[in-house]
Amino acid sequence: MKRVLFAFMALLILVAGCSKETNGKKEEEVNQSEENTEVKDGEKEQVEEKHVEEAIVFKKSSPIKMDKSLPLETLDAFKVQTRENENEASYHLDLTLKEDDVFDVVATINVKNLSQDVWDDMIFHFIPNAFTEENKPEYLESKADVSIREILIDDNSVDYRLQHDNLQILLEHPLHQNEEQEVKISYSFTVPTDGIRLSKMGKNFYLAQWYPMLSPYHSGWDKMDYGAGESYHSDFSNFTVDYHLPEDFIIASSADNDPIQKSREGKLAGENIKEFYMTFMKDMNVSKREVDGTEIRVFSYPEDDSHREKHLELAAETLLFFNENFGQYPHKQLDIIMDEGGMEYPGIVTVSKGGPNAHTVIHEIAHQWFYGMVSNHPYYTPWIDEALTNYATYLFFMKGQNQGPGTAFTRANDLLQMGKSHGPMKPSNLHTVDYTGQPMSYVVSVYENSSLELWELSGENADVGLDYLRKYFNLYAYKEVDANEWLRYTRAFFQIEDVSQLSDWISFEE
Ligand SMILES: [Zn+2]
Numbered sequence: 001m002k003r004v005l006f007a008f009m010a011l012l013i014l015v016a017g018c019s020k021e022t023n024g025k026k027e028e029e030v031n032q033s034e035e036n037t038e039v040k041d042g043e044k045e046q047v048e049e050k051h052v053e054e055a056i057v058f059k060k061s062s063p064i065k066m067d068k069s070l071p072l073e074t075l076d077a078f079k080v081q082t083r084e085n086e087n088e089a090s091y092h093l094d095l096t097l098k099e100d101d102v103f104d105v106v107a108t109i110n111v112k113n114l115s116q117d118v119w120d121d122m123i124f125h126f127i128p129n130a131f132t133e134e135n136k137p138e139y140l141e142s143k144a145d146v147s148i149r150e151i152l153i154d155d156n157s158v159d160y161r162l163q164h165d166n167l168q169i170l171l172e173h174p175l176h177q178n179e180e181q182e183v184k185i186s187y188s189f190t191v192p193t194d195g196i197r198l199s200k201m202g203k204n205f206y207l208a209q210w211y212p213m214l215s216p217y218h219s220g221w222d223k224m225d226y227g228a229g230e231s232y233h234s235d236f237s238n239f240t241v242d243y244h245l246p247e248d249f250i251i252a253s254s255a256d257n258d259p260i261q262k263s264r265e266g267k268l269a270g271e272n273i274k275e276f277y278m279t280f281m282k283d284m285n286v287s288k289r290e291v292d293g294t295e296i297r298v299f300s301y302p303e304d305d306s307h308r309e310k311h312l313e314l315a316a317e318t319l320l321f322f323n324e325n326f327g328q329y330p331h332k333q334l335d336i337i338m339d340e341g342g343m344e345y346p347g348i349v350t351v352s353k354g355g356p357n358a359h360t361v362i363h364e365i366a367h368q369w370f371y372g373m374v375s376n377h378p379y380y381t382p383w384i385d386e387a388l389t390n391y392a393t394y395l396f397f398m399k400g401q402n403q404g405p406g407t408a409f410t411r412a413n414d415l416l417q418m419g420k421s422h423g424p425m426k427p428s429n430l431h432t433v434d435y436t437g438q439p440m441s442y443v444v445s446v447y448e449n450s451s452l453e454l455w456e457l458s459g460e461n462a463d464v465g466l467d468y469l470r471k472y473f474n475l476y477a478y479k480e481v482d483a484n485e486w487l488r489y490t491r492a493f494f495q496i497e498d499v500s501q502l503s504d505w506i507s508f509e510e
Pocket of ligand 1: 367386389
């Protein structure tokens with residue numbers, strides 16, 4: 001199966017560059033089912049005295065389902081009905097890299113309960129622990145080592161449970177509505193060599209989801225096990241990060257104030273962002289340009305210089321186009337790292353080495369609007385940001401680069417044909433885990449068929465398509481769109497009276 005996957009991935013990359021789910025590893029991730037439900041960290045008792053060894057049980061939220069019986073609305077009278085996250089977190093992260101590649105972290109997180117529930121626990125994603133020997137995906141050769149030293153709440157040591165990437169902190173004093181507690185988590189970790197996003201590649205460290213991320217709360221914790229696709233979710237938060245490194249590194253991160261020079265000490269800050277990604281890199285070349293008040297920086301290995309300037313040129317065009325057509329990009333810096341395959345983070349994206357990768361560069365930048373600013377749950381509704389991001393990419397080809405639709409949608413049409421030759425298409429709106437073991441179906445249904453269906457709904461008119469995305473962005477910036485809200489908006493925009501018009505790609509069975 002694995003070999004088939006890799007052959008498929010190679011084909012995808014040949015067709016049109018590589019998006020985040022087409023970097024091979026990602027497809028493998030899609031294959032991971034949610035195993036690992038046992039607690040397996042018994043050996044670490046010495047350092048984890050407060051580690052309670054029982055299965056984690058916590059109150060879970062449920063996803064909002066589509067209601068196809070709702071009356072058709074008009075856009076003029078349309079009122080946004082998103083649900084607010086019922087907690088708030090702000091993060092101060094103190095990160096030290098020691099000589100032996102061990103990261104030491106003290107994460108101080110202020111957590112506020114905005115729900116009506118009285119909490120006796122808090123649930124965090126703790127993704128470094130998904131890559132330990134016990135938990136890592138089989139195909140990953142290297143592993144992470146993770147050790148929690150201590151967890152304090154308001155300076156008192158508390159009990160916790162750690163199981164796969166679920167970190168449950170048991171509160172000695174319940175947290176009521178509008179109350180706040182300061183959680184201090186001290187831990188160390190190493191990253192897998194050639195890992196998945198949390199990784200050391202050559203001399204570079206790539207740190208994605210490296211700190212405890214508070215799970216959103218909607219009458220229950222919105223936490224799924226890490227494993228299938230992007231099965232983590234987080235709300236908008238403020239961050240400050242102090243870093244201490246043994247030597248000078250190039251720093252690129254989600255912050256707006258990455259230093260210009262290499263450095264070994266510094267303080268970074270990011271406001272109102274969904275997560276804080278950072279990299280420490282050695283010996284990378286950089287090209288920069290100021291566009292519309294944003295500094296774009298593209299980093300590549302010295303031996304991989306051939307596409308850096310082209311990526312910078314394309315990123316500048318893309319940023320200008322999306323600023324003009326959707327709304328202003330919110331950060332002072334936009335970093336593009338040419339390593340690690342395609343993936344989006346606030347203020348920074350990664351693409352594969354080499355090129356041309358035009359589709360990936362545009363796609364990951366489009367995510368700054370659809371994911372970075374308009375949120376959706378990547379586990380329950382992966383199609384929402386992926387379809388809109390991909391559609392934005394094709395519209396850029398048409399309106400920003402004057403390509404005809406036949407050329408602009410080449411990738412989508414080729415992949416759709418390839419997908420159909422493998423059997424019946426799955427709907428585009430399933431949960432990430434429902435495509436487990438079917439990476440082709442995932443890519444074709446979630447990304448490509450959805451883009452083509454939106455194109456058809458737009459009457460094959462790129463201006464209508466851009467208007468659909470612009471209005472969506474302006475209604476939902478810094479909110480979280482769920483399946484039903486997407487349906488309400490899409491029906492109102494395109495005036496879809498009968499939802500069976502969507503049944504070629506949207507299932508109402510979920
Ligand atoms: Zn994407």
